[in-house]
Amino acid sequence: MLRLEGVEVRYGQVRALRGVDLAIADGGVVGIVGANGAGKSSLTLAIAGAEPVAAGSITFEGRRIDGLAPETIARQGISLVPEGRHVFADMTVFENLDLGASSRSDRGEIARDMTRLLERFPILAERRDGLAGKLSGGEQQQLVIARALMARPRLLILDEPSLGLAPTMIDRVYDLIAEIRRERGLTMLIVEQNPERLHGLADRVLLLHTGELAGEIDTRKEGWDSAYFGLEEMPA
Amino acid sequence: MGLLHRHQTLLILAAIVLVAALVASVSPLVVERIVIDTLIKLVMVVGLSVFIGNSGVISFGHTGFMVIGAYAGAWLSMPPNVKQIFLRDLPDWLIALQLPAIPSLLGGALLAAAVALVVGLPLMRLSGIAASIGTLSFLLICNIVYSHWTAISNGTGSLVGLPLFVDVPMAAGAALAAIAVAWTFQESSLGLRLRASREDEAAARASGIDVALLRLVAFCLSAAIVAVGGALQAHFLGTLTVGQFFIAITFLTLAMLVVGGTGSLSGAVIGTLAVAAASELLRLVEGDQQIAGLVITVPPGVRDVGLAAIMLAILLLRPKGITGGRELVLVSRPPRRLAPALDMTSRERTE
């Protein structure tokens, strides 16, 4: 469904991603882990069209999407939940969700999806008319995932959904993600610092190290020092 | 790397100025006046570049320093009997004072630098856009103050009788001095640290660079240079009006800088020459033109529209300007390394 070939992302002289090849099959869930600065966010932003691709190609359902505007890519069926949540703080939960459907025009279905999502996320239903900026971290994370689902995406990309959240909150978020997986069979790309959470959820977990995909990880292995992936500590 | 190698840009730019001066001295009066006027603009644009080029903050307010420099220069240079007529309310000692050309110019520079210090203290802490709007406010303030404080300026009327001491040697000398000062600042560690902040403010601050202070230094220095330019302009024309230094010259000097390429001294020089040339060409078009037997009156304003169009074209097609932000060199030199300077600052902190 999604194929990256030789993708490079540059910031000036610095190559954040070099020659990344990746393929995600329809209905698959792929995890990407890596230390800070490894290029995880560059990868997600490049796929979503928010960062220009300096070299290589990105193909989605047979169509080239690198070089397209982010809103066009969103319309193709890719939803990115970027790192750091990014709710529209001055707008209500309802408005945030409604904006998630910006790429759609079927008003009736949008309304139905809204109702269903609010049922699925009771906390959001409670705060429907409250400002998104007042929600807690965990609640905001739920909001942005729900918002992304409003687009009825075929590929959902989650960039560090556990960032800045308390462990119990992370549990809840990942239960949610697992349920969404079961209910909808959505194709997903999840980027994390911590590979443990991806156990049982992801079909494959890949390691991103200084801009390159450096191999697969067995998520059952223990004792990961997630912040300091160095070449010396690479898995066997 | 030899001294010559490192400072070849300075020599190249100085050579350009000298060539212009030579051309002027053997040309008819019309051409001579155009060259002098261009050299004066060069002083202004170089001054502008000391701030904008090094800090990356756009300033619309430097024209205010032209006003300050021009009037201060006039207070110091005009003969007392003329001052008695137009500027009766100046303090007696100032009316009685009459200084030769260079002290007058320097007096203007000094006053401008002092004002820049006061105004810059609050402004330099602001983010880029807010600071730019702040400088625009400063320009308006200068315009209002000098327009209505008739005691110091003769209000919106003209001051006449300024000594006409601006000839080719004076203009060229000022241009050379401005370029030398600008280059020295740019290549100094102060200038280098300021340029680092231009690229990435957050990183620079994290490295211990006091961005606001560096910007203030550049602001004051650039104010002084621009003020000299303003004083030269006034003493070239012999008359001084507040309206001379407002939006039109702000636009012209910014256009010269942008067309040449913000961020490099060579850009300031090249841009000034290029835009001055274009401006003269456009001026030739104004007035009555005979085209294919028809007489077409080209109204005034074509020149300004033309300049604006040129500036927009550059911004849209080649935003980095003619020089692309690089300096003119004959033999390429390796890029200056900021790292040693940073290491030294961090070492100083821990020791």
Next chain:
Amino acid sequence: MTAALQLVVDALSVGSLYALSALGIGLIFGIMRLINFAHGEFIMVGAYAAMLTAAIWAPFAVIVAVAVALVVALVTERLAFRRLRSSPPATLLITSFAVSYLLQNLMVLIEGARPQTVDFLSALTRSMDVGGVRLPWINVVTIAVTAVLLTLLAIFLRRTRFGRMTRAAASDFRMARLLGVRADRVIAIAFALSGLLAAAVAILLLAQTGTVSPVMGLQLALVGFVATVIGGMGSLSGAVLGGLTVGAVTVLLQSLLPAELRPFRDAFVYGLVIAVLLVRPGGLFRSAAAMQERV
């Protein structure tokens, strides 16, 4: 008491014009981080359009002013700003300054540099008597028109889909695009709204002063920028409040300053602005939400 009422109405009237200016600028700044110098020229062009058609029929002149300002705003966006969207803020700033200068001098070319006067809705300059207080009709109309426009704009922004998209884009442009909000459309909407607001200011100003000149936009645009900065960059309500504040301060100074200092009134206003920025660099009314980082 009567003097106080007069002052309040004056302050609101001046503040209204400034608020409309600030809003026109704030709308575009919020989304594109572009300070649109040309906004003053949108106003100027609208005023000239009204002036040239005033003799035909006043309401027609109003329509023409709105149409012309709209067209100029949209064309400016399409030709000058669209290509530079991802440029650094400094480039955007200089470009808008160049556009402003171009439009100003085009008008000089077409209509000449001298100010021109026109009788446009001059009946409004008469005053009405409210309990001993003389209130010029134009002041009341200005306040009323502003209130209506702000209400309509608020309804548009809060109750319509495009309005929500515009607010989202102003809050976090990149995130909005990632959700499918079309950048081109939102920016065109912002410029169109900006043009409408500019036309309103043009008409009210023309009724008030009866004069046009190619440089008439500068003062209003500057106040608009200043109000936007004081109000907190990127906040629409902040821009409105900033405009009202600057208006109030202007009127207050006008009445409080001794006669010899009155010509310097605007210098004091700008001086106060710089002083405010020294103390609160983020603006006076900046909300906590505005501190959120963009994607």
